[in-house]
Amino acid sequence: MRFAPSPTGYFHVGSARSALFNWFVARQDPEGVFILRIEDTDAERNREEWVEGIYSAMAWLGLNLDEGPFRQSDNFAAHDSAAQLLRRAGYLYYCDCTFAELEERKGLGATPGYDGFCRERGVERGPTTALRFRTPREGVTIVRDLIRGDVEFINNLIDDFVVVKSSGVVLYALANVTDDRLDRITHVIRGEEHLANAPKQMMLWEAMNAATGDEVPLALYAHLPLLVNEQRKKLSKRKDPVATESYRDQGYLPEAFVNYLALLGWSPRGDEEIVPLSTLIEQFRLSDVSHSPAFFDVKKLTHMNGEYLRALSLDEFIERSAPWVAPWTSAWRPSDREPPWREDQFDQHLFALIAHLVQERVATFGEIPSMVAFFFLDELPIDEASFAKVIANDPLGRDLLRSAVQRFELLASWDAVSLHDATLTLGEELGLALRKSQAPIRCAVTGSLVGPPLFESLELLGREKSLARLRAALERV
């Protein structure tokens, strides 16, 4: 099994799914070998940091390699000699048609694409000649796809495609097949967009077998269903959140992400979709993968992540949230996501005490900082709209705050139960339900209307700070 991404700048969720399905198949087989091959022969798409991005995203997902990573560009000599071998054996021919000539003749021939003008002209190699594959004019090529069954391509509709550019660059189809043959790849598992390449690659594979006399069995093909967005359109690089790294940086758990990816076109047996990795590996079958497009549902992924977060032990939750809450303690930190507090403002002990309140309420680690900022910041960030709604423009809210200050000052014990009971009584006196009477207190103390449970938070924040914030809110209006 091999995963053969081209560096594109970020690690597309579709690539992550292809990598995962290859990895599943490799891990099911005691002899299975999982290879990473970076298809970096396109010089424009060959930035080192993009390649690094692929390594780090794969490592994050836990997709360990048995061999590699390999660089396709390291194998140029083999691609080039494959091309020369195929040319000598008559499978490829030189073509000196210019772009302008091709444009002029477009649509006149029987074959779509290149019209075969140079096929029998015996063009010699020159500085502007490309090498084209002599596609059979008769018959069909059948791709035996493990997911889709037999897909038939009429050979006459496949044009004599370019294999080597005039610049000498060996194009994707042959580079890919040469490497797959050399590595004795048994399965080519990749996205549906490559289905149309499969007949060309099969032709090249078989031509190589014949030209070399080395009968390498053709790989088995499996083309995974397209990923679509909510509008059932192909995921758009610009409009849809398709970069795997951004999920990592937002604080999704790799195990949740892997579990979710597994559901894109496949599902485990039984009703439960949240299943351990070992079960995914055991149950996964390419033949059970669907051919219809799979909806990449960020809401579902986020929900699933929340479930995984809640299933962590408290210690693990605390430890794994470090890159988002205390990045200075962690080897890895997410990009563009500094917590709103400085190291000297953060209190690890306090965080450990509030973590269980947070664990119940967040869907990603990235949601934690804004939810608990009020514990660590003296300059409270106040959500002005909420403040206006429940305090500034609400006389009842202000009455409640005033009485809360008085009543809380007198509390013998500053604990969640006493604070709860006091608020309940205050609210009743003003004719407010508990939810209503909590709102101005929460807003005054935390700056927002959403957050961890209020009374536990007040208890942990302490009498002095809580009262000071209640008074400050009254002074603000």
Ligand code: GLU
């Ligand atoms: N480099 C190709 C891509 O990234 C790989 C196609 C294949 O797996 O054969 O789409």
